[in-house]
Amino acid sequence: xxxxxxxxxxxxxxxxxxxxxxxxxxxxxxxxxxxxxxxxxxxxxxxxxxxxxxxxxxxxxxxxxxxxxxxxxxxxxxxxxxxxxxxxxxxxxxxxxxxxxxxxxxxxxxxxxxxxxxxxxxxxxxxxxxxxxxxxxxxxxxxxxxxxxxxxxxxxxxxxxxxxxxxxxxxxxxxxxxxxx
Numbered sequence: 001x002x003x004x005x006x007x008x009x010x011x012x013x014x015x016x017x018x019x020x021x022x023x024x025x026x027x028x029x030x031x032x033x034x035x036x037x038x039x040x041x042x043x044x045x046x047x048x049x050x051x052x053x054x055x056x057x058x059x060x061x062x063x064x065x066x067x068x069x070x071x072x073x074x075x076x077x078x079x080x081x082x083x084x085x086x087x088x089x090x091x092x093x094x095x096x097x098x099x100x101x102x103x104x105x106x107x108x109x110x111x112x113x114x115x116x117x118x119x120x121x122x123x124x125x126x127x128x129x130x131x132x133x134x135x136x137x138x139x140x141x142x143x144x145x146x147x148x149x150x151x152x153x154x155x156x157x158x159x160x161x162x163x164x165x166x167x168x169x170x171x172x173x174x175x176x177x178x179x180x181x
Contacts (some may be wrong), residue, residue: 010040035138038177043109043129045117050108051180053136055100061142063100066161068133071163074108076094080128085121089114094128107180108135135175137164 041051057063066073082092094112100107109116120128156167165172 021098024049032148034140034170036175037136037138038133038156038175038176039105039107039136040133040181041180042131043116047063047181048108049112049116049129050106051132051134053105053107053178053180054103055105055136057102057138058141059102062100062139062141063105064137064139064158064164065098065105065135066135067096068135073135075159075161076134077110082120085124088121090120092119105136133177135161135172137168137170139168 029112034071039051039053041047043049043051055063065076067076067078068138077095077097079093079095082088084092092112092114094116095110096107097110098107108117112119116129157163164170
């Protein structure tokens with residue numbers, strides 16, 4: 001019994017030493033949560049075909065941007081290939097894209113191979129440039145890292161807006177909309 005007591009005491013102390021280790025790779029930053037905001041604006045030469053939305057995130061967090069298309073949300077970047085129309089340039093291609101930092105999201109049109117100001121007819125301008133709505137989803141980095149829940153399980157398909165809403169338990173019924181230019 002005298003030899004058993006020191007071993008039991010050592011095991012008990014070891015339990016506390018290892019359970020208090022702060023180097024847990026699965027640590028979750030509990031004050032960072034996924035948030036959604038809408039941004040609506042018109043692309044034009046006056047704003048260099050870009051819309052800027054103010055945000056405030058940690059430098060390690062991630063931004064997803066979805067474009068409103070009909071009754072659905074489509075993840076960008078998204079390539080748009082316009083059909084040939086009489087009187088317009090041929091092979092008209094552009095892409096909705098975005099970049100972000102901790103303070104802003106810049107949604108823009110990239111890689112256009114024609115002049116957007118003169119290379120679209122009125123219907124196309126209304127469809128692709130005027131009053132465009134984007135849903136910006138701010139995602140905590142711990143949700144996408146190598147030790148995250150999504151990496152350990154089947155994960156979430158970020159292309160599927162509804163899967164993202166479900167995975168991050170977001171309420172998309174009352175998202176604030178900001179006019180941007």
